[in-house]
Amino acid sequence: MARALADTGIVTAEVPTRRRRRDRGGALAHVILVVSVVVLAFPLYYALVISTQTVEQATSLPPSLLPSTHVLENYVTAWRKAEMGRLLLNSAVMSLSVAVGKIAISMLSAFAIVYFNFWGKQLVFWMVFVTLMLPIPVRIMSTYEVISSLGWINTYWGLSVPLMASATATFLFRQFFRTIPDSLAEAAQLDGAGPLRFLWSILIPLSMANIAALFVILFVYAWNEYLWPLMVTTRGEMRTAVVGLEALVPRGGSELPQWNVIMAAATMVLIPPVAVIVFMQRWFVKGLVETEK
Amino acid sequence: MKRAVFRNRWLPYALVAPQLAITLAFFFWPAFGSVRLSLFRASPFGDRLIFVGLGNFQRLFGDTAYLRSAITSIIFSFIVTLVGLALALLLASFANAKIRGLALYRSLLLWPYGIAPATAGILWLFIFHPSYGILPYLLSFVTSYQFNWFLKGWVALTLIIVTAVWKQFGYNLAFYLAGLQAIEASVLEAASVDGAGVVRRFLAITFPLLSPVTFFLFTLNMTFSFFDTFGIVHAVTQGGPGDATSLLVYKAWKDGFEGLQLGLSAAQSVVLMVVVTMLTVLQFRYAERKVTY
Numbered sequence: 001m002a003r004a005l006a007d008t009g010i011v012t013a014e015v016p017t018r019r020r021r022r023d024r025g026g027a028l029a030h031v032i033l034v035v036s037v038v039v040l041a042f043p044l045y046y047a048l049v050i051s052t053q054t055v056e057q058a059t060s061l062p063p064s065l066l067p068s069t070h071v072l073e074n075y076v077t078a079w080r081k082a083e084m085g086r087l088l089l090n091s092a093v094m095s096l097s098v099a100v101g102k103i104a105i106s107m108l109s110a111f112a113i114v115y116f117n118f119w120g121k122q123l124v125f126w127m128v129f130v131t132l133m134l135p136i137p138v139r140i141m142s143t144y145e146v147i148s149s150l151g152w153i154n155t156y157w158g159l160s161v162p163l164m165a166s167a168t169a170t171f172l173f174r175q176f177f178r179t180i181p182d183s184l185a186e187a188a189q190l191d192g193a194g195p196l197r198f199l200w201s202i203l204i205p206l207s208m209a210n211i212a213a214l215f216v217i218l219f220v221y222a223w224n225e226y227l228w229p230l231m232v233t234t235r236g237e238m239r240t241a242v243v244g245l246e247a248l249v250p251r252g253g254s255e256l257p258q259w260n261v262i263m264a265a266a267t268m269v270l271i272p273p274v275a276v277i278v279f280m281q282r283w284f285v286k287g288l289v290e291t292e293k
Numbered sequence: 294m295k296r297a298v299f300r301n302r303w304l305p306y307a308l309v310a311p312q313l314a315i316t317l318a319f320f321f322w323p324a325f326g327s328v329r330l331s332l333f334r335a336s337p338f339g340d341r342l343i344f345v346g347l348g349n350f351q352r353l354f355g356d357t358a359y360l361r362s363a364i365t366s367i368i369f370s371f372i373v374t375l376v377g378l379a380l381a382l383l384l385a386s387f388a389n390a391k392i393r394g395l396a397l398y399r400s401l402l403l404w405p406y407g408i409a410p411a412t413a414g415i416l417w418l419f420i421f422h423p424s425y426g427i428l429p430y431l432l433s434f435v436t437s438y439q440f441n442w443f444l445k446g447w448v449a450l451t452l453i454i455v456t457a458v459w460k461q462f463g464y465n466l467a468f469y470l471a472g473l474q475a476i477e478a479s480v481l482e483a484a485s486v487d488g489a490g491v492v493r494r495f496l497a498i499t500f501p502l503l504s505p506v507t508f509f510l511f512t513l514n515m516t517f518s519f520f521d522t523f524g525i526v527h528a529v530t531q532g533g534p535g536d537a538t539s540l541l542v543y544k545a546w547k548d549g550f551e552g553l554q555l556g557l558s559a560a561q562s563v564v565l566m567v568v569v570t571m572l573t574v575l576q577f578r579y580a581e582r583k584v585t586y
Contacts, residue, residue: 060425
């Protein structure tokens with residue numbers, strides 16, 4: 001099914017520009033798509049607008065839907081109040097390590113599975129497959145025990161290493177490697193290249209498109225992970241940005257809710273993954289189609 | 294089938310070692326731990342574990358709070374999935390025309406995928422805010438009913454449903470559009486010539502032909518709403534008011550981390566394991582994924 005989706009324009013980079021029939025359907029389609037896009041964008045627009053207003057403006061009725069001029073002060077306040085620099089750094093370290101680690105680890109095991117015969121290969125394959133059925137919520141307390149017995153609570157190790165196993169990425173590389181003609185590996189062998197040399201000089205360069213696609217999907221996944229960082233960090237300075245944002249949300253209390261500052265912080269938290277998707281659009285779409293979980 | 298071309302006694306094991314180490318240490322061992330822990334409960338002083346057999350499960354299924362949480366989760370997941378898919382399919386059907394700019398629309402529809410559920414929840418929280426939010430403000434012109442999610446369970450549930458549907462919407466729409474564009478126009482035209490109306494054409498041709506896409510999106514959205522919405526609940530409603538939005542994953546986490554009822558939380562994890570296994574089997578059985586060796 002993924003192939004069919006990839007062939008139809010909407011999920012590939014190429015889009016058919018020629019039109020056979022310029023009928024009423026075309027106009028209706030544009031209207032519906034534009035309305036969908038606008039409705040979909042509204043919450044983000046509203047958040048951006050609030051992040052430019054003063055507390056009074058943000059909490060006044062009727063709500064103002066026009067931007068104000070307090071951008072800098074709100075973002076500076078949010079940056080200081082939430083220690084956003086540290087949170088964003090933590091998120092960046094975690095997301096980059098998870099994405100790179102998952103890609104490397106999956107690629108190595110897919111390489112072993114496709115290019116070698118070894119005892120227990122089938123078992124390895126099924127063990128990797130079963131991880132699909134063990135998402136974090138099914139092992140909450142016991143994973144915490146493992147992480148704390150390793151002394152990994154509040155460390156970057158704890159945030160990233162346990163998330164680096166990936167059935168999806170392993171399957172993707174396995175599928176891809178199987179499409180590469182055997183003659184390439186045989187030729188490499190004739191030239192005296194060992195398996196690692198073959199992996200490094202031939203397979204990896206050939207896999208760049210898959211690597212880029214996976215990178216986008218995995219980076220976004222890790223940046224947006226919530227339960228995991230909440231479990232394995234207890235100190236504020238080791239929280240990730242998505243989890244740290246929650247601390248700003250007022251829970252009852254008498255404190256004046258600074259919604260403008262919260263929205264400024266929310267904007268800073270959501271920009272990196274959205275930017276990755278927007279600027280690596282082509283790879284993102286490829287990744288969505290190929291991984292489709 | 295590809296031939297394994299390289300021969301080496303130990304190299305394949307070294308290649309799969311990182312994947313296996315992580316899988317064993319952070320997936321299998323904790324999953325086993327969840328199952329084991331679910332058969333115990335902590336002693337009154339929390340210093341040792343007492344074997345209770347299936348006692349935790351008995352307690353769980355006799356506990357009205359847990360059953361309520363299960364029902365809430367099922368309602369939540371089905372509404373998010375069905376409303377999300379119905380809306381996406383409806384709009385995609387109207388928007389299905391050979392038009393210019395599909396790639397641009399796709400970008401403008403897909404970006405919410407990059408926003409963490411928790412962050413999305415905070416954007417919607419403010420829109421729903423009983424004192425300052427634009428939605429209760431607009432509704433106040435229509436009705437005197439107080440749409441206050443701090444007080445009314447169904448409004449809080451609506452808030453997290455809207456957040457989840459919003460986050461998935463562009464993705465669903467993009468996949469339906471791709472599916473529709475793959476259907477041959479000639480098939481529909483033939484039916485049209487035979488006198489089939491719009492509704493008949495949709496029910497007899499379009500919908501059946503889209504069933505692989507629908508099935509794929511169904512399992513994907515069910516998995517998302519069951520397992521990836523923890524962040525929305527934790528960051529926005531914290532299960533409240535009362536336990537109106539206490540979804541199963543949130544409850545498992547809360548009973549374990551805040552209630553310190555390790556055995557009970559582990560038993561909930563085991564129940565979730567059954568749910569995720571069913572969803573995975575469903576996904577692979579009907580989506581005809583090639584996972585065989």
